[in-house]
Amino acid sequence: MLNSIKYMFIAIVLSSPLRVFAQEQIDIQYKYADSLFENQQLFDAITEFKRLLFFDKEERYLFDANSKIGLSYKGGAKYNNAIFYFKKAEKYSHSEKQKYQTAVQIIRVNILRGTTERALQLLNSLERKYKSPTEIREINYWRGWAFMFADRWEEADSSFARINPNHPLKKICEEVIDNKYSVTFAKLISYILPGVGQFYTGHFVSGLMSLSWNIFWGYLTVNAFMNDRVFDGMAIGNLLWFRFYRGNYQNAEKFAVQKNISIANKALRKVQLEYKGVKP
Amino acid sequence: MKVNTIKYFTVFQIIFVLLNSNLIGQTTAAPTNYFSIRNRLKFGNDLFSQKDYLRAIDEYQAVLKKMRSDTLLFKIGYSYEQMKCFPKANSFYQKLLNSKSLSEIAKFEILKTNFLEGNYGKVKTLHISQDSSDNAYYPNEAKLFYSTYMLDQNELPDSSNYKLWFNEATQSEVMKFYRRKINPGYKSETLAAVLSTVVPGLGKIYVGETGDGITAFLFNSILGFLAYDNFRAHHKLRAWIFTGLTALFYGGNIYGSISAAQIYNAGIRFNFDKDFKVFLNNHNYFSPKYYFMNK
Amino acid sequence: MKKVIIIALLFYFNINAQTDRHKWQPVNKVYQLKQDNGRDYSLDKHSAGSFLLTGIRDIYWLTFSDLDGDNCPFHPTCSTFFVKSVKKTNIVQGALMFADRFTRDSNLFKGKDHYKRDETGKLYDPVNNYTLNEKQIIYIETGSKGKSVHEVK
Structure with a gap:
């Protein structure tokens, strides 16, 4: 009995090189897949990470490979797939840090995907769980990004301000807030005097034409009533004057909204091209 | 007795391990063991079952370079079919027409891919050119053949054909469609x-x-x-x-x-x-x- | 009920299906918000007729249609519909198509629930459906949301 245990022990010792070799091979495969990933051959990288996962019987790379697949899909703008694999990685994470990192990745993908509401939700639940200063800083940072992508610049501004009052992204947010037109104001002044809202947003020709039409139809309506042509007056007033009056304040609103989107897009372009920090 | 068996077993294991590590010692120069035909096939099958068809096709193609396998040709065709690349699927099924075991099923799949692509005329000529005796899947094909008439504007065959080829479970449903097709309730x-x-x-x-x-x-x-x-x-x-x-x-x-x-x-x-x-x-x-x- | 389940299942599988149907390349995501492109005022210089037609359309747009608010519930709008139908067919048929469209646009009696709404909430009513060529009809399922447009061939 004792002898057989001895033999078994020898067998185990001798078979260990085999195991070491299997491990090495897995490592080589991981390096190979990772090099594809680094070279931006993302589709092939996913194949190789999947191959790695298939042969990784010891499940050593379950977290790394899944999160790399997630990153590859993210690089290909296939956000749904990316989130699917990040969730898998989250499930197999070895430490609290890894778990946190994948959660942040999922949030970043949500920001890129344009599902900013979901990103903000996830950030709130992340905030309840992770309280260290660096983590709080990072959460606020991505919150700022989510607000920027959601076109909510005031909130983005205050999120970045919580990290650093002189944060470069905060400056950009401030610029946007300063440059933006007030949609309500544009609409309101066009209610009062047709065309003025359009002037406010810089659409002078349109504003002038709106004003002229309103004066013209207004004159005809009033004229009709003055001459006791009530039916004509009502018809012109309802069908034409009112139509152009409504068109006037609708235009003021539309122009302000369009201008604001242009301003936001200009800022976003600047952020994408000039900002050096981490981006989603 | 029991101790002896363990002993023999262990000795055997030691020899096995030594032999194995020797073999491995020789192959360390080429570490791409995962890319052996067997492993590519296994991995391909795994991808296939995950419905990651494009990647599965790549693995199968690599295997096919080294050996011939009708099953793999069929699975590649099937993968293309699942990805809705019907002409490509068709070209792989065509390669199986001379296969011993899979020619009949390939014939059915060729018919089906044409059907899925909407080539109803082709389905009809393919089916008519076939003989009921030389194809085990003739009844399956017949169902698709008669289904083409439901989806194109040709004159419907007699309802007895539908009663003949569609079995009990589907017959009543098919007859409902048949009646709807005859009296569609168009407005003039x-x-x-x-x-x-x-x-x-x-x-x-x-x-x-x-x-x-x-x-x-x-x-x-x-x-x-x-x-x-x-x-x-x-x-x-x-x-x-x-x-x-x-x-x-x-x-x-x-x-x-x-x-x-x-x-x-x-x-x-x-x-x-x-x-x-x-x-x-x-x-x-x-x-x-x-x-x-x-x- | 069965149909609903099948459609729901198809939808479910669609979500979970692998999207790697071709070998894709990395994508550089552009950080931009969606912006309405607005109207296309470009003149069609292919023939004198279409040049005149698009010219008249532009004058109508600039002096009238752009200023009197968002009135047409359809996509494409009546003026675009007219220009497109004339281009697709001829001036006589285009005029008839426009007269019909204008009538349908003015319909006050019954909800226009047999049209499908597009993303912006406009009623989708393509020119193709009215050329009297059955093969060109794009039948749109109403009552189902989403962008899918089915072509009947």
Whole structure:
């Protein structure tokens, strides 16, 4: 009995090189897949990470490979797939840090995907769980990004301000807030005097034409009533004057909204091209 | 006795391990063991079962470079079919026509890919050229063959054919579709046009667009009245303008009734096709079960 | 009920299906918000007729249609519909198509629930459906949301 245990022990010792070799091979495969990933051959990288996962019987790379697949899909703008694999990685994470990192990745993908509401939700639940200063800083940072992508610049501004009052992204947010037109104001002044809202947003020709039409139809309506042509007056007033009056304040609103989107897009372009920090 | 067995077993294991590590020692120069044919095949099968068809195809193709396998050719065809690349799927099934075990099933799949692509004419010629005796899947093919008539505009074969080929479970459903196909309840374009010529808007009401019909009637009568009224009051120019407008809207009303009938009929065809395709999908296009694929 | 389940299942599988149907390349995501492109005022210089037609359309747009608010519930709008139908067919048929469209646009009696709404909430009513060529009809399922447009062939 004792002898057989001895033999078994020898067998185990001798078979260990085999195991070491299997491990090495897995490592080589991981390096190979990772090099594809680094070279931006993302589709092939996913194949190789999947191959790695298939042969990784010891499940050593379950977290790394899944999160790399997630990153590859993210690089290909296939956000749904990316989130699917990040969730898998989250499930197999070895430490609290890894778990946190994948959660942040999922949030970043949500920001890129344009599902900013979901990103903000996830950030709130992340905030309840992770309280260290660096983590709080990072959460606020991505919150700022989510607000920027959601076109909510005031909130983005205050999120970045919580990290650093002189944060470069905060400056950009401030610029946007300063440059933006007030949609309500544009609409309101066009209610009062047709065309003025359009002037406010810089659409002078349109504003002038709106004003002229309103004066013209207004004159005809009033004229009709003055001459006791009530039916004509009502018809012109309802069908034409009112139509152009409504068109006037609708235009003021539309122009302000369009201008604001242009301003936001200009800022976003600047952020994408000039900002050096981490981006989603 | 027991100790002895363990001993022998262990000795055997040691020898095995030594041999193995020797072998490995030789192969360390080429560490891409995961890319051996066997492993690529295994990995490909795993991808196939995950429905990651494009990657599975790559693995299978690599295996096929080293060895011939009809099953793999079929699985590649099947993968392309799942990705809705029907011509490509077809080309792989074509390669199996001389295969011993898979030629019949390949024939059925060729028919099916043509069906899925909407080449109903091709399905018909393929099926007619075949003999019932040399194909085990003839009944499956026959079902698809008769299904083509449901989806194209050719004259329907006699209902007895459908009763013959569709079994108890599907028969009643198929017969329902058959009756729907014969009496689709189309609205006549000509009748719509005639009705709208007699009374503006009536054709639209006949087609079911009541609101549009009433509007067309009002437009025509108001414009017509205005034309008449201006002629009576000797406002020549205005009268002719209104006459022109009346003519335009009168013509537009007849035109619109015809197109409304066409759209109504297109809707009937659309819904019929959709329902029938759901039925086919429910029955997996009458495909046989491919147990060999899971090997 | 069965149909609903099948459609729901198809939808479910669609979500979970692998999207790697071709070998894709990395994508550089552009950080931009969606912006309405607005109207296309470009003149069609292919023939004198279409040049005139698009010119008249532009004058109508600039002096009238752009200023009197958002009135047309359809996509494409009536003026675009007219220009497109004339281009697709001829001036006579285009005029008839426009007269019919204008009538349908003015319909006050019954909800326009047999049209499908597009992303912006406009009623989708393509020119193709009215050329009297059955093969061109794009039948649109109403009552179902989403962008899918089915062609009947």
